Amino acid sequence: MTRSWKTLDSELILDRKWLRVRRDRVLTGAGVVIDEFHVIESAPWAAVVCVTGERELVLVEQYRHGHRGPSLELPAGVLEPGEAPLAAAVRELREETGYEPGHVQELWSVRPEPARHEQWAHFALATGARLVRSQALDATEEVTVVRRPLSELDAIVGEMVHGLHVAALLLAARRGLLA
Numbered sequence: 251m252t253r254s255w256k257t258l259d260s261e262l263i264l265d266r267k268w269l270r271v272r273r274d275r276v277l278t279g280a281g282v283v284i285d286e287f288h289v290i291e292s293a294p295w296a297a298v299v300c301v302t303g304e305r306e307l308v309l310v311e312q313y314r315h316g317h318r319g320p321s322l323e324l325p326a327g328v329l330e331p332g333e334a335p336l337a338a339a340v341r342e343l344r345e346e347t348g349y350e351p352g353h354v355q356e357l358w359s360v361r362p363e364p365a366r367h368e369q370w371a372h373f374a375l376a377t378g379a380r381l382v383r384s385q386a387l388d389a390t391e392e393v394t395v396v397r398r399p400l401s402e403l404d405a406i407v408g409e410m411v412h413g414l415h416v417a418a419l420l421l422a423a424r425r426g427l428l429a
Contacts, residue, residue: 253279268292268328287366294370296338297326297415299357299422300349300379302397307406307419308349308379309396317411322396324373324415335359335372343376345386347395352378358421362414373418375427400428 256277264271270291276284300308314321327342329335336356343349357373387393398406403423407416422428 255279258283263288290367290369292367292369293328294335294372295326295328296335296342296372296374297324297418298339298343298351298354298374298376299324299418299428300343300347300351300376301400301428302349302379303352305400306397307400307403308343308347309398309406310346311394311396312392314411321412322406322410323412324418326415329372335370336374339372339374340376343379344383346391346393348381348383348385349376349379350382351376352380357427358418360414360417371414373414373421375422377427403428 257274258277259275261273262270263273272289272291274287274289276287278284302308308325309322310325311320311322313319325339325343325346327338327346329338330341333341336354340351340354343351354374354376357375359370359372361367362369362371385393385395403419407419410416410419419428
């Protein structure tokens with residue numbers, strides 16, 4: 251049986267727009283005290299597996315500094331305060347690609363790294379999507395829209411470096427949602 255840990259003390263040691271780091275003093279379920287257990291707090295985000303009526307995936311490519319190169323990804327972004335994950339996924343799809351879904355549904359919610367992060371990642375599936383507007387990017391965003399046939403799914407996931415985006419695509423395929 252898994253036993254919860256108890257937080258004995260907590261101190262915020264870094265507080266920035268996109269990142270907060272906390273140093274907790276914890277008592278493990280086994281009775282061991284860890285004096286410095288660092289927890290990363292960051293905003294939840296949403297991404298969308300988007301399929302057009304022509305059976306193409308709508309993806310984006312952008313530079314990712316941590317990766318030091320371009321990354322082929324699902325349209326995604328941080329939830330606005332009070333915004334529902336499904337609404338955020340649709341908003342990000344519209345902003346980054348200009349596509350409007352015909353139908354959208356929740357796919358999956360997961361913690362990207364539950365050992366030290368409190369963050370949630372939410373995934374949606376949009377089908378019957380069609381291009382209806384231009385991109386509406388933030389000043390810091392340089393996003394290229396990429397359309398690829400669903401028949402290239404294996405090659406697409408082989409090109410992607412974002413593990414959760416790969417997992418969401420494979421989950422949607424496994425559930426028969428991309429057939």
